[in-house]
Amino acid sequence: MGQFSFHKSERLKKEKQIKELFNKGSSFNLYPLRVLYFPNSASERHQILFSVPSRTFKKAVDRNRLKRRMREAYRLNKSSLLDAQKWMIGLIYTARETTDYSKIETAVVRAIEKLNSIPPSG
RNA sequence: AUCGCAAGCCGUCUUAUCGUCUCGUCUCGAUGCAACUCGAGGUCGGGAAGGAAAGUCCGGGCAGCAUAGAGCAUCGUACUUCCUAACAGGAAGGCCUUGACGUUAACCGUCAGGGACAGAAAGUGCCACAGAAAACAAACUACUCUCGACCGAUUUUUUCGGGCGGAGAAAAGGUGAAAAGGUGAGGUAAGAGCUCACCGCUUUGAUGGUGACAUCAAAGGCACGGUAAACCUUACGAGCUGAAAGGCCAAAUAAGCCCCGAUCUUUGGUGCGCUCUCACCAAGACGCGAGUCUGUCGAGGCGGGUAGGCUGAUUGAUGCUGAUGGCGACAUCAGUACCAGAUAAAUGAUAAGAGCCUGACGGCAACGUUAGGAACAGAACCCGGCUUACAGGCUUGCUUUUUUU
RNA sequence: GGCUCCGUAGUACAAUGGAUAGUAUUUCAGAUUCCGAUUCUGAAGAUACAGGUUCGAUUCCUGUCGGGGCUA
Numbered sequence A: 001m002g003q004f005s006f007h008k009s010e011r012l013k014k015e016k017q018i019k020e021l022f023n024k025g026s027s028f029n030l031y032p033l034r035v036l037y038f039p040n041s042a043s044e045r046h047q048i049l050f051s052v053p054s055r056t057f058k059k060a061v062d063r064n065r066l067k068r069r070m071r072e073a074y075r076l077n078k079s080s081l082l083d084a085q086k087w088m089i090g091l092i093y094t095a096r097e098t099t100d101y102s103k104i105e106t107a108v109v110r111a112i113e114k115l116n117s118i119p120p121s122g
Numbered sequence B: 001a002u003c004g005c006a007a008g009c010c011g012u013c014u015u016a017u018c019g020u021c022u023c024g025u026c027u028c029g030a031u032g033c034a035a036c037u038c039g040a041g042g043u044c045g046g047g048a049a050g051g052a053a054a055g056u057c058c059g060g061g062c063a064g065c066a067u068a069g070a071g072c073a074u075c076g077u078a079c080u081u082c083c084u085a086a087c088a089g090g091a092a093g094g095c096c097u098u099g100a101c102g103u104u105a106a107c108c109g110u111c112a113g114g115g116a117c118a119g120a121a122a123g124u125g126c127c128a129c130a131g132a133a134a135a136c137a138a139a140c141u142a143c144u145c146u147c148g149a150c151c152g153a154u155u156u157u158u159u160c161g162g163g164c165g166g167a168g169a170a171a172a173g174g175u176g177a178a179a180a181g182g183u184g185a186g187g188u189a190a191g192a193g194c195u196c197a198c199c200g201c202u203u204u205g206a207u208g209g210u211g212a213c214a215u216c217a218a219a220g221g222c223a224c225g226g227u228a229a230a231c232c233u234u235a236c237g238a239g240c241u242g243a244a245a246g247g248c249c250a251a252a253u254a255a256g257c258c259c260c261g262a263u264c265u266u267u268g269g270u271g272c273g274c275u276c277u278c279a280c281c282a283a284g285a286c287g288c289g290a291g292u293c294u295g296u297c298g299a300g301g302c303g304g305g306u307a308g309g310c311u312g313a314u315u316g317a318u319g320c321u322g323a324u325g326g327c328g329a330c331a332u333c334a335g336u337a338c339c340a341g342a343u344a345a346a347u348g349a350u351a352a353g354a355g356c357c358u359g360a361c362g363g364c365a366a367c368g369u370u371a372g373g374a375a376c377a378g379a380a381c382c383c384g385g386c387u388u389a390c391a392g393g394c395u396u397g398c399u400u401u402u403u404u405u
Numbered sequence C: 001g002g003c004u005c006c007g008u009a010g011u012a013c014a015a016u017g018g019a020u021a022g023u024a025u026u027u028c029a030g031a032u033u034c035c036g037a038u039u040c041u042g043a044a045g046a047u048a049c050a051g052g053u054u055c056g057a058u059u060c061c062u063g064u065c066g067g068g069g070c071u072a
Helices: A015-024 A060-080 A101-116
Strands: A026-030 A033-039 A047-051 A087-093
Touching (some): A015 A033, A015 A087, A033 A101, A047 A060, A060 A087, A087 A101
Parallel strands (some): A047 A087
Antiparallel strands (some): A026 A033
16 A cells, blocks of 8 residues: 555544544644544544535535545645554534635644644553 | 627546546455455556536436225316426417517508416405495486476566476596496487497307317397406316335344323224225123223333444436438437446546637737636436526527628 | 425514504614713614516515425
């Protein structure tokens, strides 16, 4: 598996895991994103989900484009995420207007740096 | 050539690097006698959003449930004929209507639009304000005198005027969206379809047309205001629920408790929203009885458990090309193609170039340089329509202005 | 994905098809007060949008736009 690939198994799909992430996970804001994280016990890999609220973006085209940009930024930068702790990560787009790819990429890079600075729990 | 309108069609492309989904193929691994099974992968090959994928406004396919018959209710549709699997869709036609042009006193004709276009002489309701009156036509004002008595003038008779009573008639009355056939002539005390001509209306008949309807003729004499996108009537149609439907596999099962209702025979219940017919079903004990207990059936709640995968699901009323039939929507036949299949949801990111559009500069022009822009919008079981959004381009028709022959 | 309901002043609600769209509150101005509050007087402010039916539409019909609710 190449270092820039992004396979299905790296996505967070099970409803139980998603509920666990939203109920027990910690979070921080990093414009234009909000990052949720929680230690992952079910998988050997980091797993991530991307979300754009339909309340703020009514057209499906806009939602899909933002999710694709977030996913692309994570795919190209995920190799810098340390493997000491396996995380479940949720990236939620909270800004009210669309932003271009470069701004999303810098936000994702800073989010990964912040996750690396968190010490692994027990 | 230019400006606008309508209809139809198209609605960016190429390359490089990294990456996603899917089908095939190959390699490796697992189980194994063997694999058609499962998993991982590849310098492998093919494919991957739209004209509206949107809104969810109609109609079907497909699936499950329900289904004894009749009537009613409810919902929908509404000029005619045809197309279609079906439709509130489409085609052709009829009628009404708006505008322009032609000719004119009009009728009429041509062209371009619009029309939810059954029934108002089956019944009910409503018609504000204004107006005499708003719906069985009657009252009021005004009108007339073949009438009556009275008063005044003249005063012999007669004649004139006035109000009162009576009779006639429904023509006039500033309103209003709408005023009870219209115009003209006759007629009359005054008038009136009272009579006549033309127009309109109604009825009947004939002819043409599949039909909506049209044309012609005769008769009736004016009754019949508008509103059905008010209730309603008539005709026709409709069982309900939607892929979170449904099927298979795996996993997990849980009894129990509470509460309400029904239940034992001249009655009650169930069966389709209601009624009728019809069919089917319906316990024991105690007690005179009311009722109580046990049981059965049904609805709800508490409690406890599972919510993962496969299928449905991408070959179809399918697309393209041609021929034939039809005014046309469309149909038939032949050939050819396989063209997304995701499921916390796949098409992206970066860079370069070509073409397109706009502005600026240079140039007579072709064109060049430079800066910017590229719409509406993302499949979610599948089709046929409708509606709405849309940068830019192409074709056809009509129109405005201008030039040449 | 499917079903369903609703759009009236800044806000919460009214209004048989009949014209000036009403009530409360809010805002503004004035009066009262030494200054405020309260109170009084006056003013401003709306039928989501576009068509149609009707003499006349907030109301009836159709289509857009927006919002809410339900649904394993």
